Amino acid sequence: MxxxxxxxxxxxxxxxxxxxxxxxxxxxxxxxxxxxxxxxxxxxxxxxxxxxxxxxxxxxxxxxxxxxxxxxxxxxxxxxxxxxxxxxxxxxxxxxxxxxxxxxxxxxxxxxxxxxxxxxxxxxxxxxxxxxxxxxxxxxxxxxxxxxxxxxxxxxxxxxxxxxxxxxxxxxxxxxxxxxxxxxxxxxxxxxxxxxxxxxxxxxxxxxxxxxxxxxxxxxxxxxLPKKTPKKPKPTRYGTVYLARRADGAWLLETRPDKGLLGGMLGWPGSDWAEDSPPSAPPFPADWRDAGAEVRHTFTHFHLILTVKLAEAPMGTNPTTGEWQRLAPASLPTVMRKAYDLAASVLPPH
Structure with a gap:
């Protein structure tokens, strides 16, 4: 034809x-x-x-x-x-x-x-x-x-x-x-x-x-059809995020660097994402506790497993990174929103 x-x-x-x-x-x-x-x-x-x-x-x-x-x-x-x-x-x-x-x-x-x-x-x-x-x-x-x-x-x-x-x-x-x-x-x-x-x-x-x-x-x-060449298995990376809520309801947030994954987006302070569990790096001393569950997310080239740490912070707490902000959860990228949803289900209502 x-x-x-x-x-x-x-x-x-x-x-x-x-x-x-x-x-x-x-x-x-x-x-x-x-x-x-x-x-x-x-x-x-x-x-x-x-x-x-x-x-x-x-x-x-x-x-x-x-x-x-x-x-x-x-x-x-x-x-x-x-x-x-x-x-x-x-x-x-x-x-x-x-x-x-x-x-x-x-x-x-x-x-x-x-x-x-x-x-x-x-x-x-x-x-x-x-x-x-x-x-x-x-x-x-x-x-x-x-x-x-x-x-x-x-x-x-x-x-x-x-x-x-x-x-x-x-x-x-x-x-x-x-x-x-x-x-x-x-x-x-x-x-x-x-x-x-x-x-x-x-x-x-x-x-x-x-x-x-x-x-x-x-x-x-x-x-x-179409036939596709099998893809290599995706590696898994691990990281930790620290979710802190201040006494006035503000959350500790940071803007991620422009380059790299989630560049320029709001996110939680945390560790690098690595193939081995990274060392602890909390943004300020506190009684950080485990959220009781992991956050799992898949990017194009790897799977990510995040440990979520939670803390309530008194007024006057000065973190080493990030800023205290009022949070609109919808402004978070999906993986960070998953961490927030987990925290919201564990922390008492403010």
């Missing part, structure tokens, strides 16, 4: 079944000439990295309510943006979000550049995000390849070489199908197909617009 026929089949399916998303211009509106807002496209693409659509929607709505334009975001306080991002994970994205917004305002007059070179010059925008913004916001015939697209291409063409070695081949196959007309809608259509029909498990081949030409379906191997 010719590529042009495949394109038209998929776009016709997308016109009927496109997912509704707060950052998306529906195909019917796009056909009327309604243009996507590059700011909303960029914001959604950054949020969607390593995260699901379901998890992103509420965060996107909060961000666009607080900062409706890139200029608004560029002028925001770092701490406010990091607090609004808390719980979404991969916190380097939030730091790059601010850097990028400020670069767009300072270097491009508050308008996202429409050319790939200009987009790639911005902080936090790599080849994938550049292609997505170019295609969706500016309707440029760029090839957008995420996990959904890799899965669809591997099945459509029955590519049995495992990922990640097959990435170049899958990208080339996706590029061959990218049309000159409606490339933005097409890019979103392939991602929608992977997310709703050509799913990782139990693909709904019977209602797929590409069922007939799909080589993996014909061979009965669709559910087995």
């Amino acid at each position: 010719r590529d042009e026929t495949l394109n038209q089949q998929l776009l016709a399916w997308y016109d009927r079944h496109a997912r509704e998303m707060p950052w998306r211009v529906p195909p019917a509106e796009r056909a009327k000439g309604v243009l996507p807002d590059p700011y909303r496209v960029w914001l959604s693409e950054v949020m969607l990295q390593q995260t699901t659509v379901a998890a992103v929607k509420s965060y996107f709505e909060v961000f666009t309510r607080l900062w409706p334009t890139v200029s608004d975001l560029a002028a925001a306080e770092d701490a406010d943006v990091m607090a609004a991002w808390a719980g979404l994970g991969y916190y380097a994205r939030a730091r790059n979000l601010l850097k990028c917004a400020r670069a767009v305002v300072a270097d491009h007059g508050g308008q996202f550049p429409s050319d790939p070179a200009g987009l790639l010059s911005l902080p936090g925008i790599g080849p994938y995000t550049c292609a997505a913004i170019s295609a969706i916001a500016f309707d440029a015939p760029e090839t957008v390849v995420d996990g959904n697209v890799e899965r669809v291409m591997s099945r459509l063409h029955a590519v049995t070489e495992p990922l990640p070695a097959s990435k170049p081949q899958l990208t080339a196959l996706a590029a061959a199908l990218t049309p000159a007309q409606r490339p933005g809608d097409y890019a979103q259509a392939v991602m929608d197909l992977g997310a709703t029909i050509c799913t990782p498990r139990s693909p709904a081949c019977g209602i797929c617009p590409w069922s007939a030409p799909c080589k993996a379906r014909a061979q009965g191997i669709a559910a087995e």
